[in-house]
Amino acid sequence: MKSTSPAILLVDDDPVALQIIQRILQANGFGNVELCSESLEALEMVKTRSVAVMLLDLFMPKRSGFEVLQQMVQDFPDIPVIVLTSDDTIDAAVRCMKIGAFDFMTKPVDRHRLASAVNHALRVRELEKRLTLFGEEPPEEVAGPREPGVFSGIITRSPRMQAIFQYIEAIAPSPKAVLITGESGTGKELLARAIHQAGDREGPFVAVNVAGLDDVLFSDTLFGHLRGAFTGADRSRGGLVERAQGGTLFLDEIGDLEPLSQVKLLRLIQEGEYYPLGSDEPRQASIRIVAATNADLLERQHQGTFRKDLYYRLVSHRIRVPALRERREDIPLLVDHFVAEAAAELGEPAPAVSDDALRLLARAGYPGNIRELQAIVADAVSRARGGELPLSVIREYFRTTQGESVRGDFGEDQGVREGAGVSPGGGRSLAAGEVSPEGFQGERLSWSGSFPMLAEAERFLITEALRRCDNNQTAAAQLLGVSQSTLSRWLRKNAPGQNA
Incomplete structure (x- = not known):
């Protein structure tokens, strides 16, 4: 019987290598392994099948592994790619990791390291899927992180946050960029610091808010300048990239970065190099980039204000912080x-x-x-x-x-909008049949006029919860004390044109 779980796709033009690596994977408990001997066919398989991880050889006919890797990172950034190759040079490894490979290992592969790398890739992918699902339906309980001390500065018992902590621990060893999204005031910088602390980087954590920086100021702030680079530059000065060497550079409000600055940041992430102002010689950077924004970067791509290639570099790992x-x-x-x-x-x-x-x-x-x-x-x-x-x-x-x-259980008008009438009893004056959750006192609802039907009360409470939560169904469901799926079913059933 064919497995329906996402496959590990093994891509290599050497049939012997395909058989050997397939046996190693199956011996380590990975049952669903698909084989492909052509790079172009592999890209088509990813489009039509459920692939969890790709194992990719570099040197193949028609389209090289480097080209396949680049297209995978651009079109399927959520699928980890582990490069397996006979090229054991440092240059090949560095180039693959710069493009966005999840891991790199040389043939003949160490069976234990291969199994460990695949397990890690599958865990990261599963945690990413869980975080996406938790945005739709909150879990009742999630195990905490393995190293809770790393997250001691974040006050929470939320299952959503515990899932994020698990994900941070899984991606901490990765050199790839991380994008943290969420509304203003949700604690994105605290999570960025936790990512730094959970990793093994010895350098410092350096934070900068890039909103409002024009291109020259951005370049000077991040990359520094040489003496004489501009009027008043009487001495050379290193930038924040130099200060963060060996550590983490946190870029807040990345969605507001100017287009010219985006090009320079892309080079920093992709090539690991930058140019100080006034210099023609690039300098190397060994840092991890963590970026944060409260903006919708996909929408800004459509508006032409945020580069698509930079976006895909930033979302190698991504975290949405709940409001x-x-x-x-x-x-x-x-x-x-x-x-x-x-x-x-x-x-x-x-x-x-x-x-x-x-x-x-x-x-x-x-x-x-x-x-x-x-x-x-x-x-x-x-x-x-x-x-x-x-x-x-x-x-x-x-x-x-x-x-x-x-207003709570303690009296005073809860949710009485300015200009609304107030009854002598302190509650809002309501039309016949209208129920007000705003007059909630203990287990009582106050109303005037005829006693409301249950369906009327239900519709009013759901409408009011959605209004208070800006139509956020997850938040409204929490306010109502029901699951988000229950609320969604009610809304579908009672949508205009449907029979209640």
Whole structure:
């Protein structure tokens, strides 16, 4: 019976080599191995079949392994390519790794190293798939990282974040670039530092925000300059690439990089070399690039403002950081941490956080994510009197910044939009049949007029949850206490034109 699992595709024009490597793989438990003796046919197989890993020989007729590798990196960046070749020169290895090979080994291959490399490639690919799936449907439980100390600076118990930690540990030894995406304030730089700490690089971690840097300033900041390179350059100065030698260079807001600067960054990643301003001689760089952005780089490609070839160099490994509304289980931990942190900075005892205050904070949308939560808590701590975090300060923040106040089990109008009518009982005046989750008190919903039908209440609550979460289905599902797939099924069933 033919296996339906993704295949390991072995590409080599030597039939003896194909048989030997196939036997090694099968002896190590890899049952689904497909053989291909022509490079052009291999590229067609990748398009039509499920391939998990490619093992590629360099020297083949019609199209060389170098060309196949380059096309794989460009068109199928999610498929790791391990190069197997009789060319044991340093130049060949360096060239392959620069193009984007996952690993490089010479023939005759060491069977244990081959099995280890394939296992590692499969693990990285599986973790990438899990991270993609977790963006759709959050897992209930995920094992933590092997080295939790590396991630001690990141406060979380979220299964999504634990999955990211696992992925970081898997890609830490890789020299390839990493792209971290996510909304502003989600902690992308903390993850970049964790990638550096999880690896074995001895050099430093150097961070720079490239937003707003024109091409000259970008070049001077990263690459440095020679004496006399421009007016006022009375001495030579090294750039951040030189400072990060042997370590990690973190480029924040990479989506705002100017086109000319993108060309220079591409050369740095692809060739491992750069030119200081005023120099005609390239210098070599041994650094790992980690980039971050809150922009949609695919959309910017379509707009012509971000290079496609640079994008594919950056997404060798990629991480999407969930927004705070997608990991609400972390809010109590973060609140406790920020309260203690703010109190220590003020030299005051930490105020207590009431259940009412915590419920209020746990329900907010946080467009500014963790950074916004930190600012809210810090301000409340600075204005605390009587040993408790002031609820009125938090409520006033949401009222002034979001145009609404938030109400929990403790009274006051939750979610009453400015200009809406308020009933004498403190709730919003509603039309007959309209149900308001905004008047939620314990286990009661307040309404006026005729008693609503269950379907009306269900539709209103789902519509309101989606509104509060900017139509993010994952966040709305969490707010409603259902799975994202359950919410998606309801939306499909109740879409306009469908029978409810």
